Every structure is written in structure tokens, then in C-alpha cells.
Amino acid sequence: xxxxxxxxxxxxxxxxxxxxxxxxxxxxxxxxxxxxxxxxxxxxxxxxxxxxxxxxxxxxxxxxxxxxxxxxxxxxxxxxxxxxxxxxxxxxxxxxxxxxxxxxxxxxxxxxxxxxxxxxxxxxxxxxxxxxxxxxxxxxxxxxxxxxxxxxxxxxxxxxxxxxxxxxxxxxxxxxxxxxxxxxxxxxxxxxxxxxxxxxxxxxxxxxxxxxxxxxxxxxxxxxxxxxxxxxxxxxxxxxxxxxxxxxxxxxxxxxxxxxxxxxxxxxxxxxxxxxxxxxxxxxxxxxxxxxxxxxxxxxxxxxxxxxxxxxxxxxxxxxxxxxxxxxxxxxxxxxxxxxxxxxxxxxxxxxxxxxxxxxxxxxxxxxxxx
Amino acid sequence: xxxxxxxxxxxxxxxxxxxxxxxxxxxxxxxxxxxxxxxxxxxxxxxxxxxxxxxxxxxxxxxxxxxxxxxxxxxxxxxxxxxxxxxxxxxxxxxxxxxxxxxxxxxxxxxxxxxxxxxxxxxxxxxxxxxxxxxxxxxxxxxxxxxxxxxxxxxxxxxxxxxxxxxxxxxxxxxxxxxxxxxxxxxxxxxxxxxxxxxxxxxxxxxxxxxxxxxxxxxxxxxxxxxxxxxxxxxxxxxxxxxxxxxxxxxxxxxxxxxxxxxxxxxxxxxxxxxxxxxxxxxxxxxxxxxxxxxxxxxxxxxxxxxxxxxxxxxxxxxxxxxxxxxxxxxxxxxxxxxxxxxxxxxxxxxxxxxxxxxxxxxxxxxxxxxxxxxxxxxxxxxxxxxxxxxxxxxxxxxxxxxxxxxxxxxxxxxxxxxxxxxxxxxxxxxxxxxxxxxxxxxxxxxxxxxxxxxxxxxxxxxxxxxxxxxxxxxxxxxxxxxxxxxxxxxxxxxxxxxxxxxxxxxxx
Numbered sequence: 001x002x003x004x005x006x007x008x009x010x011x012x013x014x015x016x017x018x019x020x021x022x023x024x025x026x027x028x029x030x031x032x033x034x035x036x037x038x039x040x041x042x043x044x045x046x047x048x049x050x051x052x053x054x055x056x057x058x059x060x061x062x063x064x065x066x067x068x069x070x071x072x073x074x075x076x077x078x079x080x081x082x083x084x085x086x087x088x089x090x091x092x093x094x095x096x097x098x099x100x101x102x103x104x105x106x107x108x109x110x111x112x113x114x115x116x117x118x119x120x121x122x123x124x125x126x127x128x129x130x131x132x133x134x135x136x137x138x139x140x141x142x143x144x145x146x147x148x149x150x151x152x153x154x155x156x157x158x159x160x161x162x163x164x165x166x167x168x169x170x171x172x173x174x175x176x177x178x179x180x181x182x183x184x185x186x187x188x189x190x191x192x193x194x195x196x197x198x199x200x201x202x203x204x205x206x207x208x209x210x211x212x213x214x215x216x217x218x219x220x221x222x223x224x225x226x227x228x229x230x231x232x233x234x235x236x237x238x239x240x241x242x243x244x245x246x247x248x249x250x251x252x253x254x255x256x257x258x259x260x261x262x263x264x265x266x267x268x269x270x271x272x273x274x275x276x277x278x279x280x281x282x283x284x285x286x287x288x289x290x291x292x293x294x295x296x297x298x299x300x301x302x303x304x305x306x307x308x309x310x311x312x313x314x315x316x317x318x319x320x321x322x323x324x325x326x327x328x329x330x331x332x333x334x335x336x337x338x339x340x341x342x343x344x345x346x347x348x349x350x351x352x353x354x355x356x357x358x359x360x361x362x363x364x365x366x367x368x369x370x371x
Numbered sequence: 372x373x374x375x376x377x378x379x380x381x382x383x384x385x386x387x388x389x390x391x392x393x394x395x396x397x398x399x400x401x402x403x404x405x406x407x408x409x410x411x412x413x414x415x416x417x418x419x420x421x422x423x424x425x426x427x428x429x430x431x432x433x434x435x436x437x438x439x440x441x442x443x444x445x446x447x448x449x450x451x452x453x454x455x456x457x458x459x460x461x462x463x464x465x466x467x468x469x470x471x472x473x474x475x476x477x478x479x480x481x482x483x484x485x486x487x488x489x490x491x492x493x494x495x496x497x498x499x500x501x502x503x504x505x506x507x508x509x510x511x512x513x514x515x516x517x518x519x520x521x522x523x524x525x526x527x528x529x530x531x532x533x534x535x536x537x538x539x540x541x542x543x544x545x546x547x548x549x550x551x552x553x554x555x556x557x558x559x560x561x562x563x564x565x566x567x568x569x570x571x572x573x574x575x576x577x578x579x580x581x582x583x584x585x586x587x588x589x590x591x592x593x594x595x596x597x598x599x600x601x602x603x604x605x606x607x608x609x610x611x612x613x614x615x616x617x618x619x620x621x622x623x624x625x626x627x628x629x630x631x632x633x634x635x636x637x638x639x640x641x642x643x644x645x646x647x648x649x650x651x652x653x654x655x656x657x658x659x660x661x662x663x664x665x666x667x668x669x670x671x672x673x674x675x676x677x678x679x680x681x682x683x684x685x686x687x688x689x690x691x692x693x694x695x696x697x698x699x700x701x702x703x704x705x706x707x708x709x710x711x712x713x714x715x716x717x718x719x720x721x722x723x724x725x726x727x728x729x730x731x732x733x734x735x736x737x738x739x740x741x742x743x744x745x746x747x748x749x750x751x752x753x754x755x756x757x758x759x760x761x762x763x764x765x766x767x768x769x770x771x772x773x774x775x776x777x778x779x780x781x782x783x784x785x786x787x788x789x790x791x792x793x794x795x796x797x798x799x800x801x802x803x804x805x806x807x808x809x810x811x812x813x814x815x816x817x818x819x820x821x822x823x824x825x826x827x828x829x830x831x832x833x834x835x836x837x838x839x840x841x842x843x844x845x846x847x848x849x850x851x852x853x854x855x856x857x858x859x860x861x862x863x864x865x866x867x868x869x870x871x872x873x874x875x876x877x878x879x880x
Binding site: 124153183184185331332333336337342343344345346347348349350351352354355361362363364365366 | 569570571572574575592721727728729730733734738739742761763764765766775827830831834852855856864865867868870871874878
């Protein structure tokens with residue numbers, strides 16, 4: 001599967017502290033990755049951006065790293081390793097000045113994934129943020145647009161889950177190696193993403209999640225897609241870093257406006273003030289990006305299971321109307337007061353509505369309408 | 372001379388007759404008690420000597436031997452004091468009539484006063500079988516002693532009064548009359564559901580729990596009102612009937628928890644041991660076995676707050692009484708059984724910091740921490756809990772809001788009683804009395820669903836990612852909901868509501 005050149009690239013990137021920039025200077029100086037691996041220490045030290053200490057390290061590690069073992073490990077985990085020289089390397093990434101020379105991919109990358117939008121946000125969203133993330137992702141998925149996010153807790157997971165629920169494709173860019181499962185509760189989600197999209201990472205298989213890696217990963221999220229949408233984020237957060245990268249990479253930045261009193265609205269509202277596009281729905285993003293619809297991945301129909309029948313009874317409609325005016329959701333108690341239903345009827349109706357996919361229950365018995 | 376006096380001792384929650392034999396013989400002055408006495412019984416020597424002297428009698432300077440027959444059962448406690456003292460007086464012929472128609476129970480103070488003892492009710496009840504019709508008990512224990520009925524109960528205050536009465540020098544008026552005499556009027560609970568604002572959803576869950584006898588787990592942040600709600604559960608349970616009342620009073624009597632003057636316990640007990648409780652204190656046992664909190668909650672409610680904080684082995688021992696409704700304490704010498712039929716209510720925070728799902732505060736716990744916290748409650752214990760209910764924290768603005776007049780406990784209780792009656796009629800043939808006790812066989816028989824409801828239930832289980840065992844639990848709870856709605860068949864709406872009380876499964880499993 002790999003010729004010797006690809007193997008050399010992979011090997012070079014297995015060396016500690018080897019990033020895209022250093023890789024590029026080395027290749028520039030020595031003509032090829034293999035040349036860099038064979039270069040004597042004195043010459044390595046002359047390369048721009050490489051100290052004597054690093055040169056020594058590269059020399060000693062070039063002999064020590066076991067590229068075959070890494071490839072075997074990847075193979076066992078169903079992970080493909082592609083390099084920037086491979087034909088199937090995502091073309092959006094190639095345009096980045098600091099493109100990752102190596103990508104570990106679990107699942108499949110599709111040509112249409114070039115028309116993707118990344119949606120990112122806080123790890124601790126409010127009910128509003130969750131609903132908004134789900135709403136935007138589903139909207140994108142229905143138009144056949146692949147969503148990209150970081151598999152983190154909160155908004156990121158919501159994006160992946162909602163996209164898959166709507167029958168779309170989604171790509172998770174990880175800040176750890178694909179041999180490590182983080183966050184652990186998303187294991188099942190990982191499997192689903194691998195089937196309808198891909199998990200990708202630039203880090204060797206067994207790289208553990210490290211806070212230094214996450215900002216680096218964010219440039220891939222923004223770089224992979226045509227535009228980045230921020231749903232809910234504090235002003236200092238990973239999502240804002242992603243937005244910053246997107247702007248630097250010349251991509252469109254979108255922000256979903258939020259309530260002015262919530263600290264998680266600070267990020268997106270700040271972005272809007274600084275010139276980002278305000279996005280109220282997937283349509284806003286699609287119009288701005290001028291993605292032509294009719295991509296081949298357009299799902300035929302939303303993939304919602306239809307067990308309960310979609311017909312909403314009059315009683316149930318009352319609940320939905322009560323929820324419509326409450327973007328942050330309503331506790332079951334207030335819902336009872338608003339609709340004037342007793343607890344028994346309310347419980348039964350809510351369960352029916354949930355089965356119909358019309359409402360959703362969040363921790364603390366807060367119900368929100370699904371749009 | 373030799374004297375024989377009737378007394379009685381408690382084993383478990385039952386009593387057996389003990390004959391106190393006192394022999395006074397010539398010899399060096401000594402006082403010994405035989406018949407497997409424990410430390411408290413042995414010490415009764417000193418109390419008896421002082422009480423006899425301070426009541427105006429001489430204590431004989433002879434060899435005094437006391438035998439507690441049957442000699443092979445261990446005797447404990449101070450309740451033989453009175454019998455021994457009367458035996459000494461009788462053996463010295465200071466009492467001239469043979470007091471063999473009487474049973475004597477009481478602890479003596481050094482001045483000759485008679486102090487209350489534990490276990491009076493089981494003792495008096497056991498007298499009915501041994502043919503003794505008269506009993507002398509400490510005055511403070513009169514209330515519970517009278518419960519037994521058709522036994523003459525003589526309340527005594529001093530040793531001197533006892534001897535005077537037996538010599539015919541003083542009159543003590545006996546009481547008898549049983550249940551009727553100890554006041555039929557209902558004891559009122561000092562809490563009521565009408566005091567709880569909002570939380571309609573949790574109240575409804577507790578109503579269903581009360582109606583079907585289902586165990587409940589409440590999950591909610593601190594301050595959301597979990598203990599407040601649990602404390603009010605007994606107020607919506609049906610009133611204790613006489614046998615239940617008697618059983619509960621017996622157990623409370625054994626540990627001395629019946630307050631002076633109180634007859635039968637007519638309120639359902641509510642026990643809430645702290646999470647540092649030891650397994651023996653919770654379940655019962657010990658060298659001299661005594662009932663634990665689960666038995667004290669017999670016919671009532673056992674509430675364990677902060678469930679994950681309990682020691683794991685303590686929670687594990689809960690499984691047997693939850694299943695068998697009885698605690699069996701086995702010793703080499705034999706075993707005793709304490710009834711322990713209670714409704715179990717557990718409460719826990721949703722996560723270690725308590726703020727998970729809180730409308731205003733932020734939770735700082737990662738999913739792994741939450742997982743670890745929740746997993747302290749073992750699967751087998753979880754399996755015995757039919758209803759899981761989230762107790763959401765109200766926002767302060769919601770608390771200030773007018774939720775309208777809340778329903779008083781008495782109204783809820785009427786519905787509970789009605790639903791229980793329906794269950795009783797249905798399940799009588801199977802020798803169970805409420806829906807929570809149904810086994811798989813009964814569920815197949817009484818909780819049949821039509822095709823539509825069945826498909827719906829299966830879809831719900833898949834959608835909410837519930838475990839397979841949730842299926843039977845939902846059916847049982849749906850049965851109770853149907854009973855509350857006076858419906859013979861379980862309908863889809865009942866299933867839909869029942870599933871709400873199971874939706875924490877994915878989170879708790």
C-alpha cells in the first residue's frame with residue numbers, strides 16, 4: 001500500500017517534536033524525506049528552525065522509530081495512513097501552509113467531503129446551544145453537506161450525532177492518535193462516524209490527548225472545510241481558536257447568535273461584531289458559501305425512525321406551543337403550569353412527543369423542541 | 372425456702388416464658404445468678420440488693436441462689452430485676468401469698484422504683500399462650516402492654532407497692548381492654564404533601580410508588596427537596612391496619628422505641644439512617660441480636676439519602692430484605708427472624724458536585740467521574756428499584772411562583788387506597804398484595820399489552836437505550852398506573868408514562 005517515499009514521510013513524522021513546519025524545512029533542505037532521515041547531524045543543525053539539540057534527537061530517533069510497527073498497528077485498527085503525496089489526500093488541506101504531511105484516517109474520505117462545513121462550540125453547552133447545533137447540523141446534512149467537528153464533549157458531539165441522525169456524513173478531527181479513544185464515552189459514536197464519514201488525526205496512533213495538541217488539531221478542522229460555524233463558545237476557547245484559524249486560512253467564519261446574558265454567547269457574538277456572518281440556519285451558511293445543492297450525498301429522506309407516527313395530537317400540540325417560545329427549554333414543572341396538564345398526562349404526552357422526534361429531554365428534566 | 376416467679380424474655384421479636392427460681396439457704400452470705408445471664412442480668416444482683424433494702428426490707432445474710440430457667444438460653448437486659456426481687460421477698464416469706472398467677476417485668480432503681488424496659492409488648496402477647504392472665508409492668512410501659520387485650524395489666528411504680536399489693540395491703544387497679552382501650556383515633560403526621568411547592572412530576576411518581584409498593588430512586592441536585600418529598604411518602608400510604616400496627620409496635624418495643632404512654636404505633640414508620648451506618652445497625656444482628664433499621668421501617672418507609680456514600684457492603688446486605696421481606700439472623704444457638712417489609716427510597720446527587728442538570732449552576736464533573744459515582748450502587752440493588760425519578764432543582768424565580776393550591780396528602784391517599792384495593796382483589800389468589808411483588812409469571816398474566824402498546828414499548832426501550840430488564844419494570848409500573856386510572860387493561864398512555872420513570876437507565880447503568 002505504501003511506497004518507500006510514503007514510508008519515509010510517515011517515519012519522519014513519528015519523530016518527537018516533528019511538526020509540519022520542520023518537516024517542510026527538512027524536505028526543502030535535503031530534497032526528500034528519505035534524504036532528511038539519512039542526513040548527518042551537522043547538516044541537520046544547519047536547517048532553519050532546528051537547534052543542535054533537535055538535530056541530535058532526529059539523528060538518534062531516525063534509527064529508533066519503528067515505522068513498520070506503526071503501520072501494522074494502524075492496519076489492525078482499520079486505519080489508513082495517507083500522506084500529502086497520496087492522491088486521496090484532501091485537497092482543501094493541501095492548500096494550508098502548514099498542512100499535515102501525514103493523515104491517519106479511519107473510515108472513508110469522499111470527494112464531496114471537500115464541500116464541508118465545520119461546526120464547533122463549547123464542551124458545556126446550554127440547552128439552547130445544543131438545539132442550535134443540532135438544528136444547523138441537520139440542516140447541513142439534509143443538503144448533503146458533510147459536517148466537520150472535533151468529537152469533543154458538548155457541541156462537537158452534538159454535531160456528529162445530529163448529522164448522523166439526519167442521514168448525513170460527518171468527519172471528526174481528533175487531537176489524539178486514532179489508537180486512543182477520547183473522550184471515552186464517545187466510543188460508540190466513533191464507530192458510527194467511521195461508517196458514515198471518517199475520523200482523522202495527524203498524530204501517530206498512540207498519541208494521548210494533550211492540551212498542546214488540540215489547538216493544532218483545530219487548524220485541520222477549519223482547513224478541511226469551506227467555512228467554520230461557531231455555535232456557543234466562551235471568548236477564550238478552542239472553538240474561538242478554530243474560528244481564528246479559519247479567518248487566517250481565508251475561509252468564511254459563521255457565528256450563531258446567542259442570548260446576550262449567557263457567557264457562552266460571548267464568543268459567537270464577538271465574532272459577529274468583528275465581521276463574521278451571523279448564521280441562523282444551515283441555509284444562511286449554504287447561501288453564503290454558494291455550495292450548489294445536489295451533491296451526491298444528499299440523503300433521500302431524514303433518517304428518523306417512524307414508530308409512533310408523526311401525527312401530533314391536539315394535546316401534544318399544546319406542549320409544543322409552550323416550548324416554542326422557550327429556546328432554553330422548560331422544566332417539566334413549568335411545562336405543567338403552562339399547559340395546565342396534570343403530571344400523569346404530561347408524562348405520557350412528552351414520551352409520545354419524544355418518540356415522534358418532536359421534543360427532547362435534557363438532564364434535569366428540561367424539555368426543548370427539536371427544530 | 373424456694374420461690375418460683377414467672378417472668379419472660381425476648382428473643383427476636385417473640386418472647387418465651389422464664390421462671391425465676393430463688394433459693395435462700397444457710398451458709399456464708401452470697402448472691403449468685405445462674406442460667407446464662409449476660410452482664411446486665413448479673414449486675415441485677417446489686418440493684419436488687421439495694422432496691423430491697425431501700426424499700427424497707429432486710430436483705431438476707433444467707434446464701435441466695437437465683438436460677439433463670441430454661442437454663443440453656445442466654446438472658447439479657449435488666450427486665451428480670453423485679454421478678455428476682457419479688458422472688459427474694461417471697462423466699463423470705465415477706466410476701467405471704469403465692470404470686471403464681473402473675474408475670475413480673477421491670478428494672479429496679481436502687482431506691483426501689485420500677486423503671487421501664489424493652490420488649491414489653493411481645494412479652495405480654497406471649498403470655499396469652501402460657502396461660503398467665505395477669506402481668507405487672509413498669510408504669511411507663513402500660514400503654515404498649517395494654518395493646519394485647521384480655522390480660523390484666525398492673526402498672527407498678529415501686530417495689531414496695533408490689534409487695535404491699537401481694538400482701539393485700541394495697542390496691543392496684545388493673546387495666547385491660549386491648550386495641551379499643553388504647554385509643555383508636557388516628558395519629559396525624561406532622562408533614563403533608565400540600566407543603567411541597569411544584570415538583571408535580573415527582574409527587575406523581577411517589578403516588579404511583581405508594582399505590583404499587585414500588586421502590587424509588589430519586590436523583591437530583593442538593594436542595595431540590597429529595598428528603599422533603601421522601602419524608603412525606605408515609606402520609607400517602609394506606610393507614611396501618613391492626614396486625615401491621617401490632618407487628619411494627621412489637622419491633623419498636625424490642626429496641627425500646629415505644630415512647631411512655633404510647634400504645635400501638637399507628638403512623639407508618641419512616642427511618643432515615645445516616646450514610647455512615649454499619650451493616651448490623653441497618654440490617655440487624657449482633658451478639659445479642661436486635662432488629663436493625665430495615666425492621667424498624669417494617670410496614671413503613673426506609674429512606675437512604677446520599678445512596679452512593681453508603682459503604683458498599685452495607686448496600687449489598689439490603690438485597691436480602693428487599694427480596695424476602697424478612698431478615699434472618701443466624702447464630703450457632705439458633706436463628707431469629709425480624710420482619711422487614713418496607714418501601715425503599717434512595718436519594719442521590721446526579722454527580723459528585725451535585726450540579727449536573729442544574730438550571731443555573733455549572734457541573735464540574737467529567738463523565739468518567741459521574742460514571743464512577745453512579746457505579747457505587749450495584750446492579751443487583753438497582754434491579755430491585757422499579758421507579759427512577761429525577762428531582763429537578765427549581766430556579767429561584769420558579770420557587771417564588773404561584774403553583775396554585777397543592778393537593779393534600781389525604782386526597783392522594785384516597786387514590787392510593789383505591790388502587791391497592793384493586794391490586795389486592797386481583798392478586799389475592801397469588802398470595803401477594805401489591806404490584807411491586809409480582810414475579811415474571813404474574814407479569815405475563817396480569818400485564819398483557821395489546822400489539823400497539825407492545826410495539827411502542829419496544830421502540831421506547833430502543834430509543835432511550837434502556838436495558839432489557841427495564842421491560843418488566845415498566846410493565847409493573849404501567850399496571851399500577853392503570854390501577855390508579857381504574858382501568859382493567861394497560862393502555863398505551865400508561866406505558867408511555869411508566870417509561871418516564873425508567874429513563875435514567877442509560878445514565879445509571
